[in-house]
Amino acid sequence: MRQVFLCFVSTLFLLGCEDKPASKTGTYIAGEIVNGNSNYLSLEKDNEFIDSIPVQKNGKFSYQFKKENFKQGIYTFRYSPESQIFFIEEGDSLLFRVNTKEFDESLMFTGDKAGENNFLMEMYLLNEKDNDLILSYYKISPKEFAQKTDSIKKLRERRLDKLQDQNEFSKSFLNLAKKTIDYEYYDLRERYAFFINKYFNEFRNKIPANFFKYRDDINFNDKELQSYYIYQRFLDNYLKNKAIEVCLEQNNSQECFDTKSVKNLKNRLIISDSLFKVKNLRYRFITRFARKQINYAENDTEIDSTLALLSSFDLPKDQFQELKDLGELQKNYFEGNDVSEAKLLSPDGTKYALKEIIKKGKKPIVSFTWSIYVSSHKRQHKRINELRNRYPEVDFLGVNIDNEDSIELWRKALENFDYNKEFEYKIRERGKDFSLYKNLLNKILLIDQKGIIQKSGLNIFDPDFENQLLEFLNQ
Structure with missing residues (x-):
């Protein structure tokens, strides 16, 4: 049974070895991750961690659920920085393939419960x-x-x-x-x-x-x-x-x-x-x-x-x-506070204080925070590009808030999504409070050329945002 199953996995999405094992007794997931950036994916159910699944160098992985702990229903798999759900029942062998460059759009299931999950x-x-x-x-x-x-x-x-x-x-x-x-x-x-x-x-x-x-x-x-x-x-x-x-x-x-x-x-x-x-x-x-x-x-x-x-x-x-x-x-981060000494890192590894970036650009700044682990960053950057083209008198700075150990993932995300590296930075040297910065996601700050916060608590998708931006620029 195990050999037949492995044949089924190894020819994922190909025509060979199509017959499903007649006597399989386990519950499996397996598949392939194209353009991978990590050697494991994690499995969760009902927001609780279940297990880590090793991913081979060729992107293949397989996992058998423990019978005594298995519960049918919705599971979540996470492969940084993306995640998605799947449905599985006892005895299923569910296979999927995904390309990290178009994660949601490319995800496709085969095997048991393929129709359900697709x-x-x-x-x-x-x-x-x-x-x-x-x-x-x-x-x-x-x-x-x-x-x-x-x-x-x-x-x-x-x-x-x-x-x-x-x-x-x-x-x-x-x-x-x-x-x-x-x-x-x-x-x-x-x-x-x-x-x-x-x-x-x-x-x-x-x-x-x-x-x-x-x-x-x-x-x-x-x-x-x-x-x-x-x-x-x-x-x-x-x-x-x-x-x-x-x-x-x-x-x-x-x-x-x-x-x-x-x-x-x-x-x-x-x-x-x-x-x-x-x-x-x-x-x-x-x-x-x-x-x-x-x-x-x-x-x-x-x-x-x-x-x-x-x-x-x-x-x-x-x-x-x-x-x-x-x-x-x-x-x-209240209005009126000085953030000129904020510590940032550029994609090429250069360390900056915000005041140095302001001095180099000679413009007021709109900073926006984002995370590679939250897919809305694609929609966020699209909106920022529209604003950047409309308001060239402002520097729009993307500030990544993820932990320092995700620098390579951040750089890879900049490449994959073709974000303008000239205006992308990462928070650095946060000390013991590093885990709290995840809560600053989507924070928008309007900062003058002295490094003083003039407006905060904004939303770039709010219909009134541009009026607030113009008010800031006309001060």
């Missing part, structure tokens, strides 16, 4: 395109948008029905696939509601009475989906809207729609504390909103208020201490 991957890519769909349709009326989302849902269901006829999916997978479609549908409506509430008030009172009817049937503590991106994205957008609704009941003002405000994030913290019973979900959202609240705070008082609220929650001591440490770090 469907989930297809849904992931469609879900990523929902950003563009929302921007295309958020100006239409709520009734029209409801019809649009109904149409999208029916298309997804017909696609699933067609694949089911071809593959005879298990009941367990069909349940997951239907939830995948449902939560994309719910998420589209939540995101649309946020946009019209914030930017098109004339539509706010035209939302049909049954627009949010699905909320009555939501399971906010679905253990099977706790690490699934579609479910997490829906929960995130639901909480955003729910916090706004709470605010409007207390104080009907435009301030309620500022999702970066301490008040909005405080509402999301309180709702999360009361809503989630599954430990991983509860800690995920509470700590996430707490970090945001700390990162968006504008003064010491707001940070201290956040920490006082968190002390009333039942958080593990180490998590609470990390949030306290983050609060102290964030106090360095």
Whole structure:
């Protein structure tokens, strides 16, 4: 059996050795990683580490699950800096191949559960395109948008029905696939509601009475989906809207729609504390909103208020201490603070203080932080390039916040994604606080030529960002 399986693995995606072993008793994953940059990948389930899997020099790997610990369902594999999910059941031999240069787009499954996992991957890519769909349709009326989302849902269901006829999916997978479609549908409506509430008030009172009817049937503590991106994205957008609704009941003002405000994030913290019973979900959202609240705070008082609220929650001591440490770090990045001595490293290994970069460029700076481990950096850099072309009087500096041991991965990412090395740097010599910098992801700072922060807490995708940038430039 083992020899037959190895033959199956070694000819991955080729035509040889097609017969599946008739008597296989184990559960396996195997495959190939093209253009690899690491000698291992990690395996997780429900946000908990399972094992490390060695990757050979030729990119091949294989792994057998331990029968006594195996649980069917969704798993996550991580191959720095990317990650993705797969579905597997006992007795399966699932194979996949991926090219790190186009990770999500190139990922393809064969073997047992190939049809299931390729469907989930297809849904992931469609879900990523929902950003563009929302921007295309958020100006239409709520009734029209409801019809649009109904149409999208029916298309997804017909696609699933067609694949089911071809593959005879298990009941367990069909349940997951239907939830995948449902939560994309719910998420589209939540995101649309946020946009019209914030930017098109004339539509706010035209939302049909049954627009949010699905909320009555939501399971906010679905253990099977706790690490699934579609479910997490829906929960995130639901909480955003729910916090706004709470605010409007207390104080009907435009301030309620500022999702970066301490008040909005405080509402999301309180709702999360009361809503989630599954430990991983509860800690995920509470700590996430707490970090945001700390990162968006504008003064010491707001940070201290956040920490006082968190002390009333039942958080593990180490998590609470990390949030306290983050609060102290964030106090360095308030408007008016001097960051001219910030230590940076260029791709060629040259060490700089920020003041030297400012002196060399003779321009004010917009700095933006990013991580190779968060795929949104591609969208972020695309937006920055648009701004860079539009505002040549500013230097837009990318600041990578990953640990020092990831320098080679950072350099490889700059090559793979063709980022302009002239404007890319990495934070260096962070001392004992190095792990906290991951919380500074997507931080935007507008810095004058003296190295003083003039504006912080911004979002480059906010429609008002360019107005704020022009205000900074015209000071």
